[in-house]
Amino acid sequence: LRSKLLVTRTLPQLSQARLDKGFEGVDIVQWKEDCAIPRQEFLKLAKGADGILCLLTDKIDAELLDAAGPQLKVVSTMSVGYDHVTVSELEARKIALGITSGVLTEATADTTALLVLSAARRLREGVDAVIQGKWGAWSPTWLLGSQLTDKTVGIVGLGRIGVAVAKRLKAFGVKKFVYQGTRPKKEVEKEVGGEIEFVDMDRLLKESDVICVCCALTDKTKNMFDYEAFSKMKDSVVFVNTARGGIVDQDGLIRALREGKLGSVGLDVTVPEPLPTDSELLTFPNCIVLPHIGSGTLETRTAMSEIAIENVLSGIKGERLPHPHDA
Ligand code: GLV
Ligand code: GLV
Structure with missing residues (x-):
């Protein structure tokens, strides 16, 4: 059985190259326009996803989780902050939440x-x-x-x-x-x-x-x-x-x-x-x-996207996330 991974934006080069190569048993759907994913697209593309790799600009709430469906196992945000995520809704559905703690x-x-x-x-x-x-x-x-x-x-x-x-x-x-x-x-x-x-x-x-x-x-x-x-x-x-x-x-x-x-x-x-x-x-x-560039170095953004990938892949496999939000 194949899994679906939704990625809401193009990632820094090294991580994007990994996505382009693909992961065994995972179908990747990615928003690649040079703008944040519009809400309606997000709701549509989330349907059937087992894992979502998102950004701090993507609101993760009950509506989005409902649109995704009950198979969703993990949300991995490429950020250390997670105020865009309604944590109680994830907990109620037993969906894991990964963040990029430490590296930024x-x-x-x-x-x-x-x-x-x-x-x-x-x-x-x-x-x-x-x-x-x-x-x-x-x-x-x-x-x-x-x-x-x-x-x-x-x-x-x-x-x-x-x-x-x-x-x-x-x-x-x-x-x-x-x-x-x-x-x-x-x-x-x-x-x-x-x-x-x-x-x-x-x-x-x-x-x-x-x-x-x-x-x-x-x-x-x-x-x-x-x-x-x-x-x-x-x-x-x-x-x-x-x-x-x-x-x-x-x-x-x-x-x-x-x-x-x-x-x-x-x-x-x-x-x-x-x-x-x-x-x-x-x-x-x-x-x-400044335009929200606190973590904006190539080194750090690459480390963040790599962690976000590790988190979402672990979550899809049902394993413990390497960087959970509540660690
Ligand atoms: C950036 O603001 C972050 O939360 O990673
Ligand atoms: C920052 O990177 C943090 O994890 O608090």
Whole structure:
């Protein structure tokens, strides 16, 4: 009996070559247009699938699972985040869920550090000034940013990525890290190699010179950064989100930016994605927005697609997934 595998997008070259070669006993159906699979196509192509390899742009809910049918054994998302998946619906149907945990930690932490420095040193304004011919004679007072030396950095969600961010920023002379997260202080202090203090959210907001959002989007973290939260931050704060746009109440962020309540902002994630070019968010010179490329290196995306393939093949065979979501 042959199995059906649905893949919702073209994968990085190495993994795509494996798909093109095929797997014993598996019929592969793949959406190969250069856009996310439209919902109606997804519902149609999912029918009869034993395994689905999807992306964070593909909503996996009851409707999709019903469209697929009762034979579906595994959903493997090529992402570490799985807020696009209704986990309770998968559990109710005994469908396994695989994610690409571990392999994108370094690339995503690099992007977070990149945004911290870019925001703090006003990269967007500097680059724009050069392009627009506004680069005058060297000036003692022009485009002055702030540096990390002796500063306090708040990390919200000190998981693997949060720890990797702290390790990087430590090299820039940060004095102290404060965090919100579930891991024991002793353990993370050892990993980061510096002082880390667990604080309540209020203190984190008030005391941090830099705030990095590194947590998952859940019912608890949705809109956790709202206007009130931004109002508590220092006027000079550098606020960076590389996790999920939905953790920030974007209208609250825009209002805070409009009122000059934030030093600088760096975002790799927004609501919606892609962010419309007429979004007010793009009008603030002290706000840098990247197009959700946190894990965007060839090395990491290849590692992610390879894991996604291993997860889905294991699931189709009824074996334990090498990277389950709840490991
Ligand atoms: C990217 O955002 C991911 O969740 O892998
Ligand atoms: C990141 O890669 C993670 O697994 O948390």
